[in-house]
Amino acid sequence: MNAFRLEGRVALVTGATSGIGAACAEVLAEAGAAVVVAGRSVQRGQAVVEGIARAGGRARFQPLDVSDDASCRAAVQAATTAFGRLDIVVNSAGIGAGGAVLDTTDEDWLAVLETNLTGVFRMCRAAVPPLRAGGGAIVNIGSDWSLFAGAGAAAYCTSKGGVLLLTKAMAQDHAREGIRVNCVCPAEIDTPMLATTADRHGVDHAEALARYAEALPVGRVGTPREVAYAVLYLASDEARFITGIALPVDGGSTSR
Numbered sequence: 001m002n003a004f005r006l007e008g009r010v011a012l013v014t015g016a017t018s019g020i021g022a023a024c025a026e027v028l029a030e031a032g033a034a035v036v037v038a039g040r041s042v043q044r045g046q047a048v049v050e051g052i053a054r055a056g057g058r059a060r061f062q063p064l065d066v067s068d069d070a071s072c073r074a075a076v077q078a079a080t081t082a083f084g085r086l087d088i089v090v091n092s093a094g095i096g097a098g099g100a101v102l103d104t105t106d107e108d109w110l111a112v113l114e115t116n117l118t119g120v121f122r123m124c125r126a127a128v129p130p131l132r133a134g135g136g137a138i139v140n141i142g143s144d145w146s147l148f149a150g151a152g153a154a155a156y157c158t159s160k161g162g163v164l165l166l167t168k169a170m171a172q173d174h175a176r177e178g179i180r181v182n183c184v185c186p187a188e189i190d191t192p193m194l195a196t197t198a199d200r201h202g203v204d205h206a207e208a209l210a211r212y213a214e215a216l217p218v219g220r221v222g223t224p225r226e227v228a229y230a231v232l233y234l235a236s237d238e239a240r241f242i243t244g245i246a247l248p249v250d251g252g253s254t255s256r
């Protein structure tokens with residue numbers, strides 16, 4: 001009865017202007033949470049907010065660059081100012097990157113770590129004080145490449161492996177404060193990031209989707225909402241005994 005409901009809760013989602021982050025914002029709002037849609041694009045962010053409002057939910061846009069500590073702190077402050085509290089943080093902001101170590105410049109390496117790992121660290125550091133007030137949940141979007149490495153993506157795999165260990169370290173440090181920290185690990189999901197990856201490899205989007213689908217046990221790529229439902233579960237009270245886990249949402253990818 002009333003499973004996975006979030007009435008009275010406030011959620012902040014990073015990278016919420018597209019892909020998995022946008023789906024998380026929508027699904028958490030559908031479950032009754034007030035949502036801060038945080039990201040870099042005002043236009044895309046407003047569109048997500050308007051979609052949530054049309055569906056009867058509550059949301060507001062907050063500009064956010066996770067590579068800027070002041071911006072992370074401002075996003076957390078915006079949530080507590082607008083809605084009076086903060087209960088849930090979903091860290092979905094991220095960038096894709098290809099290249100084995102020999103093909104990776106210092107600049108590329110640092111840019112990927114900065115957004116995908118340090119950005120999560122910064123958001124968590126800003127969010128812990130308000131989350132302590134009533135207990136809460138952080139859900140980090142890792143990757144199946146948090147759990148095993150793929151070829152030709154050394155910096156990206158390193159960043160996502162780091163997100164999982166940061167998740168586990170924080171689960172240890174904050175469990176007694178009522179803050180749960182978990183990591184959702186998607187395989188290929190049909191989002192703008194997947195399209196950018198296909199472009200980087202000079203492969204047509206439809207062809208890339210077909211290749212990824214063929215490589216997954218279920219024979220198709222995932223949808224952003226399929227990831228968002230796992231996030232909803234981990235953010236909800238029904239997951240109150242779960243912290244520090246990696247939850248694959250991967251069409252069987254990690255079963256091999």
Ligand SMILES: NC(=O)c1ccc[n+]([C@@H]2O[C@H](COP(=O)([O-])OP(=O)(O)OC[C@H]3O[C@@H](n4cnc5c(N)ncnc54)[C@H](O)[C@@H]3O)[C@@H](O)[C@H]2O)c1
Nearest residue numbers: 015018019020065066067092093094143186188189191193
């Ligand atoms: N799509 C996949 O196949 C897949 C698989 C595994 C993991 N992931 C992870 O899922 C998360 C969401 O990616 P997606 O697939 O929805 O792609 P996406 O490109 O649609 O979403 C990523 C979002 O992060 C935002 N972002 C990037 N840098 C930022 C910064 N400095 N500050 C704030 N926002 C920033 C982008 O603007 C974008 O809105 C990422 O962490 C990604 O690594 C995606």
